[in-house]
Amino acid sequence: MKWISRICQGFRAISLICIVFATFPCASVQGQEDCAARQKEIALKEESLKKEAARLDALKTDIDDKVAKYQSILKQIDDALLKLQQPDDERFKRVVKDYEAMPAEEAGARISALDEDTAVNLLLKMAPRKAGAAMAQIEPRKVASLTEKMASIKKSFPLK
Incomplete structure (x- = not known):
């Protein structure tokens, strides 16, 4: 009977192999x-x-x-x-010191004669008390214009 069981197992194995190969494309x-x-x-x-x-x-x-x-x-x-900016900055710092050393009336008169961009840069670099005293000597409309520009300045270059 053992041999019949082995034959049956063999047939089952063969039939499984046939099924696999039949379904395998x-x-x-x-x-x-x-x-x-x-x-x-x-x-x-x-x-x-x-x-x-x-x-x-x-x-x-x-x-x-x-x-x-x-x-x-x-x-x-x-x-x-x-x-390029270093020499200009050094010269500009010197100019700022010169304006700070002037009496407020004289500094105000000279700042009002400058173009607005230069005046804004100068006032921004000056000590606040000295800049305020000089601005008090400038015509109110020009001071208003300078103040607007000072408040709106944004550094746009270099981009870092």
């Missing part, structure tokens, strides 16, 4: 052709994706190089601007 000739076609299609798509990935990596490298180059250029521009 590559088991038949048509299925094998379909499977080969799918594998070829997958290989083509994989190759296409590899090429696209290589192209994108090259683009990323190119963009990274350009970003680094432009950041270097921006740093050079910032450094050059700082070098």
Whole structure:
């Protein structure tokens, strides 16, 4: 009886194998052709994706190089601007000290003769008490205009 049991188990195993192969599409000739076609299609798509990935990596490298180059250029521009502004700032600080040393009436008369942008910059750099005393000597309409400009000044460059 043992041998009958083993034969039955063998038949069950064979029938399971047949069921698996019958449902597996590559088991038949048509299925094998379909499977080969799918594998070829997958290989083509994989190759296409590899090429696209290589192209994108090259683009990323190119963009990274350009970003680094432009950041270097921006740093050079910032450094050059700082070098250009330092002498002007030093001279302007000297002018501010000169105006602060003047009597308020004289400073007010001279500030009112300046163009508004220069006057605003000068008043902003002066000590508040000295600037206030000089502004008290300037015509009220001009003081109002200067005050509006002083309140609305925003630093727009360099962008950091």
